[in-house]
Amino acid sequence: MALLSIKNLHVEAAGKPILRGLSLEVEAGEVCAVMGPNGSGKSTLANVLAGREGYTVTAGEITYRGKDLLALPPEERAREGIFLGFQHPVEIPGVANTYFLRAALNAIRKHRGEEELDAMDFLAMVKKKAKTLGLNPDLLGRPVNEGFSGGEKKRNEILQMSVLEPRLAVLDETDSGLDIDALREVAGAVQALRAPDRAIVVITHHQRLLDYLVPDRVHVLSGGSIVTSGDRTLAIELEKNGYGWAAGRTQEQVA
Amino acid sequence: MNAAISTTDRHAYASGFAQALEQDTGLPAWLTSVRRTAFDDFLDQGWPTTKQEDWRFTDVTPITRLTMVPPPTGKPHFTPDHFTADLLGLGGEDSRRLLFVDGRYHSGAAKGRSRPDGVLATPISGALAEDTGTLGHVLGHHLRSQNAFVALNTAFLSDGAFIRIPAGFTSDSPIYLVFLASAEGSASFPRTVVWAGENSQATIVEIHLGADRRATLSNAVTEILLEPGARITHHGIQKASPDASHIGHLAVTQKAGSVYTGSSLALAGRLIRNDVHASLAEENCTCNLNGLYLASDTNHIDNHTTIDHRAPRSTSREVYKGVVEDRGRAIFSGRIVVRPAAQQTDARQTNRNIVLSDGAVVHSKPHLEIFANDVKCSHGATTGRLNAEALFYLRSRGIGEKEANQLLIRAFMLEGLDCVAEGVLRAQLERVLVKRIEELHGAPA
Numbered sequence: 001m002a003l004l005s006i007k008n009l010h011v012e013a014a015g016k017p018i019l020r021g022l023s024l025e026v027e028a029g030e031v032c033a034v035m036g037p038n039g040s041g042k043s044t045l046a047n048v049l050a051g052r053e054g055y056t057v058t059a060g061e062i063t064y065r066g067k068d069l070l071a072l073p074p075e076e077r078a079r080e081g082i083f084l085g086f087q088h089p090v091e092i093p094g095v096a097n098t099y100f101l102r103a104a105l106n107a108i109r110k111h112r113g114e115e116e117l118d119a120m121d122f123l124a125m126v127k128k129k130a131k132t133l134g135l136n137p138d139l140l141g142r143p144v145n146e147g148f149s150g151g152e153k154k155r156n157e158i159l160q161m162s163v164l165e166p167r168l169a170v171l172d173e174t175d176s177g178l179d180i181d182a183l184r185e186v187a188g189a190v191q192a193l194r195a196p197d198r199a200i201v202v203i204t205h206h207q208r209l210l211d212y213l214v215p216d217r218v219h220v221l222s223g224g225s226i227v228t229s230g231d232r233t234l235a236i237e238l239e240k241n242g243y244g245w246a247a248g249r250t251q252e253q254v255a
Numbered sequence: 256m257n258a259a260i261s262t263t264d265r266h267a268y269a270s271g272f273a274q275a276l277e278q279d280t281g282l283p284a285w286l287t288s289v290r291r292t293a294f295d296d297f298l299d300q301g302w303p304t305t306k307q308e309d310w311r312f313t314d315v316t317p318i319t320r321l322t323m324v325p326p327p328t329g330k331p332h333f334t335p336d337h338f339t340a341d342l343l344g345l346g347g348e349d350s351r352r353l354l355f356v357d358g359r360y361h362s363g364a365a366k367g368r369s370r371p372d373g374v375l376a377t378p379i380s381g382a383l384a385e386d387t388g389t390l391g392h393v394l395g396h397h398l399r400s401q402n403a404f405v406a407l408n409t410a411f412l413s414d415g416a417f418i419r420i421p422a423g424f425t426s427d428s429p430i431y432l433v434f435l436a437s438a439e440g441s442a443s444f445p446r447t448v449v450w451a452g453e454n455s456q457a458t459i460v461e462i463h464l465g466a467d468r469r470a471t472l473s474n475a476v477t478e479i480l481l482e483p484g485a486r487i488t489h490h491g492i493q494k495a496s497p498d499a500s501h502i503g504h505l506a507v508t509q510k511a512g513s514v515y516t517g518s519s520l521a522l523a524g525r526l527i528r529n530d531v532h533a534s535l536a537e538e539n540c541t542c543n544l545n546g547l548y549l550a551s552d553t554n555h556i557d558n559h560t561t562i563d564h565r566a567p568r569s570t571s572r573e574v575y576k577g578v579v580e581d582r583g584r585a586i587f588s589g590r591i592v593v594r595p596a597a598q599q600t601d602a603r604q605t606n607r608n609i610v611l612s613d614g615a616v617v618h619s620k621p622h623l624e625i626f627a628n629d630v631k632c633s634h635g636a637t638t639g640r641l642n643a644e645a646l647f648y649l650r651s652r653g654i655g656e657k658e659a660n661q662l663l664i665r666a667f668m669l670e671g672l673d674c675v676a677e678g679v680l681r682a683q684l685e686r687v688l689v690k691r692i693e694e695l696h697g698a699p700a
Binding site for chain 1: 642643644645647648649650651652653654655656658659662663665666667669670
């Protein structure tokens, strides 16, 4: 059974249909890329998976580890192992990064029936991980994302992912706003988090990220549904021929 | 426009007043005369009503109906161990502390009164009996309002705290004043008088507490005079019982180059009304007013402030922030006056409110009266919900909705402490605030 199974998903935002019959299966252990032009519904997919308000599912279903995902509030999804890497990480003045992350980790551990980590053990662990990610340790004590540069925010997302150890990570345009060096480092960090029991869904509209984080599968999202799927060579062809080509390819297949 | 005091109430107050005068023996004649005048003044003017702009949103009728006077002297209605400043985690072993129960000094819980440094922190009753001759220089001289509550406070004035900081004295160790309202159906009239000498520096923490579930009225007046170059930090904390009311009047007079930093934490009470009047009487003063409030249940919290720039080159910064929920009400009225002489005034005011429920109400009214032309003045007020994006971000990481709410409320409120306190005192105030937030929103899991 797939880790995540999306069937015929229809989603509206502000009364406007965005996803129109999207189906997608994600297996444990795989890295898959969801690519598509602006406005194709990529971020909507990510947000619906994480449970953000403001989206109405009008048809279809999402099954995650055999459960009806749409019935769970966002925090339950996170505790069940879903992680959304935000396209625009939110600044939260007054809440220290480490305090926030420890509260999150302990909520997840508690849910799993594991013991909570005390502040000292947690700090040692998170410092080590920050170092591996090239994240300035000073940022740990600062309020969540407040005054962080674009790159720092994205690294902070990946730090959270590495601390929370999700089963399904959905990274929404984690590459946007990163320069080449930062992109390579962040991609490398995500690459290092690949694991047999973990699936990573990378949402992007550039194939650049995929040079460093090689996907097992590539899905093209256009007009609210997956129009074509393939292996990593699909991403390279897309880069060469554009999304119009991908949409045409589907029509050919259908014809 | 005031509401006249009924004949029945006149009799009740008059007998309470007569009884108080009888009990308060050993007070100097001048004070008795001041008290009589204030009492007559109270009877003459009557209660403020919602027809007056300053009381538009605060109806004091429920208070006025009770004709509350001080309880008879005798044993205080509480056990000191149960409710002292230490319970709040305030006041370490080294600090000075004065405790007042129902308006009267309670010697049992005093600490560090006599010190060789010349600082006087003494009950007013003691200062009057010893007639040190200095209290009379300040008391009543700097009040700029004589509404019924201020008049009543003076009429029933028999005790309170008198603090005199000698010129040049500086200390970072706070002086704690704790006022506990305990006797059911009674009123207390705490008076605090602070006289900060030239270039002196001190921190005063004024705590008004209500004993559990007692219907009381705490009608407090605080007068603070800052001589040139004095720096006073003054924290007021009000946590009344759900059936109790607190009416506070704070008058600050600043002379040249003085710095007053005041904060107010209004944590609970059926009705809390804080009037602050800061007079920047001479040049180059700095006045920082900060207020934090939590209006839950049916709490009604009303902050009325006036910062009066009367001389050139003074700066004022005012930030009031609060969280209002259930059927709570919060009122902020911030008046800034810049007189013709007060050129190069720099005044900024901010009021931010978070409303958590549909039944909660906020009234925010900035009010600038500028009569000088070379000034910088700004004000801003916002009222809104908790940031939905931030809530989702926290929840998407596994933090439950309730805890996420609590975290954001904490962050919003604690930010307000950053500019008023540091070190140990900052931590103490944070503990008090967090404790109250946790009472309302649960402790983190």
